[in-house]
Amino acid sequence: MDCSKTPVIENHWVSFDWCRYSDIGRDSVSVTRFGRPEFLQCGQCLVHHCKSLSTSSGQDPIEQHRRRLRDWFSHVPNEEMRFGSYSIKNWRVDPVIVESSPEENRELTAKLGVYSHIEPKQSQIIKVDQVFTTACDESPVKNVLLYGMVGTGKNAMVNKLVLNWCDGKLSQFDIILPFSCVDLASQNQPTSLNKLITRKYAQLKSIVPQIGLGKQGNVLFIFTDLEQLRLDFRLSKTELCNDPNEPLPPNSMLVNLLRKYLLPDVNILVTTRPSAVDSIPPMYVGRYVRTCGFTDVEQQYLFFKNRLNISGYDQANENLMNMLYRNLQRQSQITSDCFLPSYCWIICATLHFLHFTTANTPIQTLTSLYTSFLRLNFGGQILDASYQQDISIVRFVAKTVGKLAYEGIEKRKTLFSEEDLQRCFELDTKAEEELNQLTAFQIDVLGFFMSPIAQFNSDPLLRFTIPAMQEYVAALYIVLGEKKSVLEKVGMVVSDTIGKASEDVTAILAIVSKLVPFRILTLVRLVNIFPRMFKKISAKSKKGIANTMVFEMFKQDDEFNSDVLEQINVSILGEEVEVSSTAGGERAGTQCFELFPIFMAGLLAQNNRLLLEQLGCTIKNITVREIANNLKKNLSNVTGKQLPSSEFMDLLFFLYELQNDAFAGEICKSFQSLNLSQVQMTPLKCFVITSIMNTSSHPIEEINLSLCNLNGDCLKILQTLLIRCRDLK
Template sequence: MERVDRFAEILGFFPEQRLIYFKKFFGDADQGSEAFQYVEENEILYTMCFNPSYCWIICSVLKSHFMTPEEERGAAPRTVTELFVMFLHNILTNHRREAKDQREILVKLGKMAYYGVVNRTLVFYYKFEMSTFGLQPILSSPFLSGFLKEILQRESTLEHTTYTFYHLTLQEFMAACSFYLDPSGGIEELLEKLDSCKDGRYEILTRFLTGLARYSVFKTLGGVMGEFKMKTAKQILEWVKKKAEEALRGEDKSEALRVCQWLYETQNKKLIRDAIGKELKMDFNKMTLSPLDCAVLGSVISCCGELEELNLSDTNFTSECIRRLAPGLICCRRVDLSHCGLTSTCCSALSLALSSPHSQLTELNLSNNNNMKDSGVDQLCEGLRSENCKLEKLKCLRSDVLQLPYQTVMQLVRTLSMVPL
């Protein structure tokens, strides 16, 4: 019998299932709905929620947040780093009395986590890694149960006790924390590895390293973990700025997108403005961009206040992608959305961007978008009629389809350039 090749795509939660999960997790429909509404408004967290594991972590953090009296609440998480900072803070607060020398244990745990990242190891053996990193004596502590789960593995006739982090991303986060907690962590050597590695194994670790280099994080974790090293933060931010300047002015679009994700995690507006500048032309032509990528780009570009040009041509967008990009689109002077498969629902988000009081858009290319339909064009016209719209040049093709709507547009815009077929 010949082999039949098959594959399965794990889709995770559909949008309506996410709300159901939140309500069940909270045990209170109103609180669950309130938490989910917050997540819906946060581009990064919402796009993570399709993954049940992430959904559990988000709910764990937000349940603690929303059950706290409103006047006593801190800020809710916005980035992946902030989410895991609050997750770790909850673990440390709830298990404070269950382990002495928490900081020392966390350093050991973080070093083992980093070893796993370097060697792509997810399962740690009792007689090897747990011993090597000095964790054997405290395995019975409930403190470690907040990070690791025990698994009994059978190999041939032998049984081994092994351990793994509850979530791979938690392993990456703990690895990043270890470099801030341990002054002998070897940050220079790590940055050299990040520079030379091309296989992506350090990608999530790098995002956490950049996200942890913030004073608000130091303040949150410092109270339960002890002092974070400012010198480490400074070195990492300098490295990120240098990498961002090189990537955003280079020709590797994937690398440019990666550094935007790092910049987003820093939430450092000055760093982002300095790295990107106002005159930069960002080019993501023919890239595959997820809603999460679009949310990151929208946020990072908005930090600049103004951008010369953004090229997103030949990129298939959903309406959610355009909506997530909108904060960045209004900061660009020229935007190319040609050959993007824009639909009528995409036009609604574009219309809002055009009519924003802060819109800088003067030139927009919508060539070869044949799925917008009359309803989409009508929505675009509403944005173009707005007194806030600064558009001077609109490029489009298929004038046979768009002729009537754009006759109206011609009377509403100061300068409108129609590109012929």
């Protein structure tokens, strides 16, 4: 199968990190910071590119370049292929871009240092193919800086620009050369511009000298992820160079290009996150462009309609889309959430999970959707490539934002103040370098997870843009073991230190003890004993995680709520539910946090742990085993009781997310009767019930399915379970 015929996303917010893997001719393949080569996930693409390498040298190098760029920019992550309708015609939904300025960028971060969303003026909106055009009486724009926080559509705009050129729709440029600053930052040795182009795009080797001499027409360089490089425009720090054959560090090369000292006639498009906008002096930027995501309901609805479009007319699907559209028109929370195209994706994936599950559809877990969501947005990116600290962004999110989310769950709150942020980020204990990192993180990443909320006559507060994300990152915080007591924090440092030095220290002290008092022997024993003591402390921590999961799962306050899948459905489609209001004006229905323990279970599943490993978050097998053993003991004490039908459904979903058949089978042995009365059944719920109950073959005395709105699809999925039942209600 030719990869070029594979359906692609032309303008979607998700884009493959093409620049890092566009070096076809290199002996080695670039890999993500914490994962396997993305390259290897598309074997068809690899075969296609190998074939393209063998093409005759007589072909036009520019046409070869167009073909290869089209292939790379059309690559789609595996996560995109797992749900919904998928074709080129369905992806013509472009995020809005507007003309901007450094001053506007600073204004957008004024609230709690978190990037805010404001509606752009109509006069500011421009099209992607107009970013380099000006009025007739103005000088042409040579350098454009495109900025926006995570998930607003920067990569989508670059993809559209490149693919338009590949298809001959962008005649203003004779050649486009995209590069990733992530890739450039990883280079250890200086290299010349001509050698860089040759190495990245071997098909252009014959015309690289003409590019360096400015004889190849109108050339556009694209540099993505500028925040990964530290630019210094001071002459005392960055040497001037106008020779494209002179080896330079990547940051010096980019500075000379932007100064127009090196290749003064080329056009340059730089993309970056808001924190790095001021790293380029305004005198070297001809135009600032900001990505705004989806600015109106029609764009959002078109995205959902295209992605969830099921072939053939289906009245149920039509009703679902109408309910979603009405909820968007109400300017509800989901409307404000979906200004980020990336959040449209997770909501769309969740809707597909809830409503388009059938007996023949490959089933995912809800936790895997959220883990894939983080992988699509952050990959294996580290916090700051320019500093010594080597921690992935997702791990840092779990450590900081996860702590804030967990404290909110403990206190049953969804709104957070500036004091809450300072406490969770431990700002009082940070050095200058760490504070700079945190400032960039707040501006670029925190706004992806949280949004400012204006308060009348009071300071603004923050909320999680999607409520379920608070529960997911809180679960990540707990399962990764970031919640530590003072004893654990001190014990970990001491244990690691002693573990590395214990053999040498023990040997030395054993010799010295023959010449000094007997008390030294006691110190020798303590050196050897402490690591074993710390293991016991760590084991108690795993037991605490299991206790937290069971406690949150079976709180008495949640006994009479709908099952958690129904709650998710209501939050997206906006159906009316019976919830009370608190004095603070928050809906009680949003404070149940019943997804929190379910996400904790899901994060222990093997497939999610493999994804998290690629994101720099390791959950060891021994940790999972210790948590599972403690969880089994706690659940055994609870499952013997008669649970309300909604809580019993939640327990089955909890076991399903855990994805451990042996564990589920032992728990299910105690289920002699299933009370699912009044649970609004869907094919997904029926699949969950059947898959969990089939982990054990014991006979079932009774199943209560009264008032469940069962249809033919549901009965078909439940068939194997109903056969084992002696009494059906």
